[in-house]
Amino acid sequence: MTSVLRLDGVDRSFGDRQVLxxxxxxxxxxxxxxxxxxNGAGKTTTMRIILGVLAADAGQVTWRGAPLSREVRxxxxxxxxxxxxxxxxxxxxxxxxxxxxxxxxxxxxRRATExxxxxxxxxERGDDLLxxxxxxxxxxxxxxxxxxxxxxxxxxxxxFSGLDPLAVDTVVAVLRERAAAGAPVLFSSHQLDVVERxxxxxxxxxxxxxxxxxxxxELRATYTTPRYELVVETxxxxxxxxxxxxxxxxxxxxxxxxxxxGADEQPVLRAALDRGPVRAFxxxxxxxxEIFREVSQ
Amino acid sequence: MNAFEATRLVxxxxxxxxLRDRTFLISTLIFFLIAAAATFLPPLxxxxxxxxxATEAVAGPLRGxxxxxxxxxxxxxxxxxxxxxxxxxxxxxxxxxxxxTEAPREVISALSSAPLVQLLDPDATDSTLAFIVAFAFxxxxxxxxxxxxxxxxxxxxxxxxxxxxxxxxxxxxVRALLAGKMIAGTLLALxxxxxxxxxxxxxxxxxxxxxxxxxxxxxIGWFIPFFLLGFVLIAAMWAAAGALVNRLEDIGGVSMPVQxxxxxxxxxxxFLNDNVVGMRxxxxxxxxxxxxxxxxxxxxxxxAWELFASLALLLVAAVGFLLAGARVYEGSLLRTNGRTSxxxxxxxRG
Numbered sequence: 001m002t003s004v005l006r007l008d009g010v011d012r013s014f015g016d017r018q019v020l021x022x023x024x025x026x027x028x029x030x031x032x033x034x035x036x037x038x039n040g041a042g043k044t045t046t047m048r049i050i051l052g053v054l055a056a057d058a059g060q061v062t063w064r065g066a067p068l069s070r071e072v073r074x075x076x077x078x079x080x081x082x083x084x085x086x087x088x089x090x091x092x093x094x095x096x097x098x099x100x101x102x103x104x105x106x107x108x109x110r111r112a113t114e115x116x117x118x119x120x121x122x123x124e125r126g127d128d129l130l131x132x133x134x135x136x137x138x139x140x141x142x143x144x145x146x147x148x149x150x151x152x153x154x155x156x157x158x159x160f161s162g163l164d165p166l167a168v169d170t171v172v173a174v175l176r177e178r179a180a181a182g183a184p185v186l187f188s189s190h191q192l193d194v195v196e197r198x199x200x201x202x203x204x205x206x207x208x209x210x211x212x213x214x215x216x217x218e219l220r221a222t223y224t225t226p227r228y229e230l231v232v233e234t235x236x237x238x239x240x241x242x243x244x245x246x247x248x249x250x251x252x253x254x255x256x257x258x259x260x261x262g263a264d265e266q267p268v269l270r271a272a273l274d275r276g277p278v279r280a281f282x283x284x285x286x287x288x289x290e291i292f293r294e295v296s297q
Numbered sequence: 298m299n300a301f302e303a304t305r306l307v308x309x310x311x312x313x314x315x316l317r318d319r320t321f322l323i324s325t326l327i328f329f330l331i332a333a334a335a336t337f338l339p340p341l342x343x344x345x346x347x348x349x350x351a352t353e354a355v356a357g358p359l360r361g362x363x364x365x366x367x368x369x370x371x372x373x374x375x376x377x378x379x380x381x382x383x384x385x386x387x388x389x390x391x392x393x394x395x396x397x398t399e400a401p402r403e404v405i406s407a408l409s410s411a412p413l414v415q416l417l418d419p420d421a422t423d424s425t426l427a428f429i430v431a432f433a434f435x436x437x438x439x440x441x442x443x444x445x446x447x448x449x450x451x452x453x454x455x456x457x458x459x460x461x462x463x464x465x466x467x468x469x470x471v472r473a474l475l476a477g478k479m480i481a482g483t484l485l486a487l488x489x490x491x492x493x494x495x496x497x498x499x500x501x502x503x504x505x506x507x508x509x510x511x512x513x514x515x516x517i518g519w520f521i522p523f524f525l526l527g528f529v530l531i532a533a534m535w536a537a538a539g540a541l542v543n544r545l546e547d548i549g550g551v552s553m554p555v556q557x558x559x560x561x562x563x564x565x566x567x568f569l570n571d572n573v574v575g576m577r578x579x580x581x582x583x584x585x586x587x588x589x590x591x592x593x594x595x596x597x598x599x600x601a602w603e604l605f606a607s608l609a610l611l612l613v614a615a616v617g618f619l620l621a622g623a624r625v626y627e628g629s630l631l632r633t634n635g636r637t638s639x640x641x642x643x644x645x646r647g
Contacts, residue, residue, distance in 0.1 A: 085459065
């Protein structure tokens with residue numbers, strides 16, 4: 001069977017406020033799954049439940065079909081949202097320490113730490129106290145801390161916030177490596193453009209409930225009304241009177257329009273050619289931000 | 298990762314970090330120096346028997362009393378030796394004792410016939426000495442439990458404040474985290490008082506007062522198990538207090554009861570140290586017994602069974618507080634939004 005991290009009907013309340021309502025989704029092995037939602041939508045609570053830092057009121061989380069035990073979670077890698085390591089310990093020492101807490105031998109933890117610090121670009125800074133590093137470098141150290149024990153599953157809460165573009169690239173490369181090695185990678189972000197660039201799969205949460213989940217292409221297909229862009233020589237205002245067309249945007253010779261479901265786009269193109277040269281005619285994929293806006297409402 | 302191994306790793310980290318902490322090293326050194334000064338200096342400063350200048354005619358009884366006698370040709374030379382500070386006192390014809398500012402007790406008693414003295418309670422300890430010993434025990438317990446208790450609280454708050462606690466809790470059992478911190482704090486505290494005790498015993502032995510040593514050594518020996526349990530009791534309270542807050546700045550508010558639990562017994566033991574009934578009560582109360590019972594042993598008031606009874610009571614209290622502290626710790630460790638009330642922490646489990 002495939003390796004899947006699965007959430008099944010997870011509920012959680014704080015006091016009388018229910019923050020997660022019947023949350024179910026899968027994170028498949030070898031894929032980067034983006035977890036998006038507004039502030040307070042329940043992303044962090046969900047991740048804490050996966051890691052066993054919080055208990056679910058109902059429902060369960062399974063990995064490879066078995067409920068999560070501490071043993072199994074010990075092989076997960078986790079990067080909490082508001083993060084920090086020990087400010088007064090050196091980077092190397094605390095990454096080794098966390099490796100050992102996750103069950104590595106002293107020697108194994110040391111070796112993994114060296115490789116990883118080198119990989120995230122902190123090779124030279126290993127002996128520096130964490131508090132003396134820039135925020136971006138502290139973030140890199142945090143990534144190293146989450147990865148030191150070569151986790152089977154990665155759960156990262158906002159791994160890219162506070163990173164400069166160069167660091168984002170480094171981190172992305174490291175995460176892709178892990179995904180390619182077969183680990184499911186779940187990461188949350190409110191930077192939709194970053195998610196769009198990175199994720200294979202997408203889970204959208206709003207107000208404690210999963211609104212959409214699936215591969216990026218699937219979601220695009222599902223949540224897209226067929227939309228096209230047309231550029232002609234002269235004014236494209238005539239589109240208004242075409243059957244099955246609703247104009248979204250008209251700017252002189254350029255128009256963006258939606259087609260009624262099931263309608264064919266070719267008659268529109270033909271109608272345009274009848275009126276003169278057509279400079280461009282192409283389907284428009286909605287951006288993640290647009291899908292997000294649509295399903296979150 | 299089993300809980301035992303996790304506890305060991307956590308404790309090892311705490312100790313390693315502490316041993317590199319300059320503030321900790323300096324305060325330990327100062328504590329050590331105070332203990333050394335308090336026990337080594339008095340015999341050094343006391344010096345030997347007084348020097349006395351005298352003519353050969355009166356020197357006999359002075360030598361007999363073990364004084365350092367310097368023979369001078371006449372009384373004028375004797376007086377001059379005192380004035381020049383070459384000797385502490387002189388004995389001239391009369392006999393008259395000459396000294397600069399203070400009547401020299403040893404010289405006077407060497408020349409007078411003392412009445413027969415019969416002590417009715419020869420074993421009773423000198424009350425000044427008893428006070429000093431009481432103060433020393435109370436002070437050592439107060440200072441050490443305070444220092445290391447606060448450190449346990451600080452280390453807990455640091456992990457909460459930086460949120461590293463979420464990574465730790467995802468990796469190891471919560472109780473292993475707490476146990477590791479408690480063990481590290483206890484070992485460091487025991488190490489420190491062990492050093493102080495060693496210095497104190499060495500100092501008293503150096504002073505050559507074997508009578509005092511034979512009284513003090515068992516009291517110090519018993520102080521160690523009492524200290525161990527008393528420390529666990531107080532450290533459990535500090536751990537709970539630390540887990541309730543999120544920022545170091547907020548520790549003041551929740552630590553008041555803990556501070557009182559350390560401070561009140563400290564003053565009670567010092568003020569009641571010569572009150573037999575008061576000390577008997579204090580020597581059974583878990584918060585004061587770690588200091589009061591060894592003091593009673595020192596002053597000779599405590600029977601052997603009393604030591605065991607009091608230690609057993611303290612053990613029960615320490616285990617009780619440890620369990621309660623662990624529950625509060627577990628209930629509030631992951632509540633990182635503001636201060637958690639004791640009631641919420643008690644109810645919340647995971």
